[in-house]
Amino acid sequence: MIRQEQCTVISQIKLAENIYELTLQGELVHEMKVPGQFVHLKISGGYDPMLRRPISIAEILPDESQFKMIYRAEGRGTVMLSEKKPGDYTDVLGPLGNGFPISEAGRGDTALLVGGGIGVPPLYELSKQLVSHGVKVIHVLGFQSASAVFYEEKFAQLGETYLATSDGSAGTKGFVTDVINKFNINFDVLYSCGPTPMLKALENQYSHKTVYLSLEERMGCGIGACFACVCHTGDDPDGYSYKKVCSDGPVFKAGEVVL
Secondary structure, eight states: OOEEEEEEEEEEEEEETTEEEEEEEOGGGGGOOSTTOEEEEEOSSSSSSOSOEEEEOOEEEGGGTEEEEEEEOOSHHHHHHHTOOTTOEEEEEEEESBOOOGGGSOTTOEEEEEEEGGGSTHHHHHHHHHHHTTOEEEEEEEESSGGGOOSHHHHHTTSEEEEEETTSSSSEESOHHHHHHHTTOOOSEEEEESOHHHHHHHHHHTTTSEEEEEOOOOOSSSSSSSOTTEEEBTTOTTSSOEEETTTTOBEEETTSBOO
């Protein structure tokens, strides 16, 4: 059930260059069950900035009524968010969207989790839940450079973890697909979140596999009312059939929507 609540800031930690981990506490945490969902944050108490910011849920901690988000501070809203301190409050709407179907990977299966940049965070809660269900996880995480890398050790505690960077300053130089090919990684199910070109490459390369993709898209309302985040469906790519990333997604089975 979607709830709106003034959540308390527990901690704000800078993880990498312009990358922050924000921990909030509130009762709406107990509505968070599915990895890959997101929340919509109202940054200030006024109308500037006016629109909420969608940020994915990186970790759910129900025993503490807390959840973690990881975001990049690059625009006015997220820079303001990075200035919040413990004890401050943030207006949160969520959880929103449809997340990753962990039931697609059975006990003993291997799940490949591929993340790019700020698309990496929702894969952490996904990995935790898959491991708890007896699924072997392999992570391939792509970043621009070593200065942008975060959560490498935390992912490594859950399963094999490989890095790709554009400049080669950490892990393999190149794309996440280069890492998968280089190490001949085999898997039963693929889950991914990141920039659209990366998702397209994975969709094309593994059309014969079970693949779920989480789209990154600009949003207005976050609940499917404004149609700001629509995309064409795979079975009607040039017509008038659309899916809304915020409410139908952000996770779709490969081929369900046009990337």
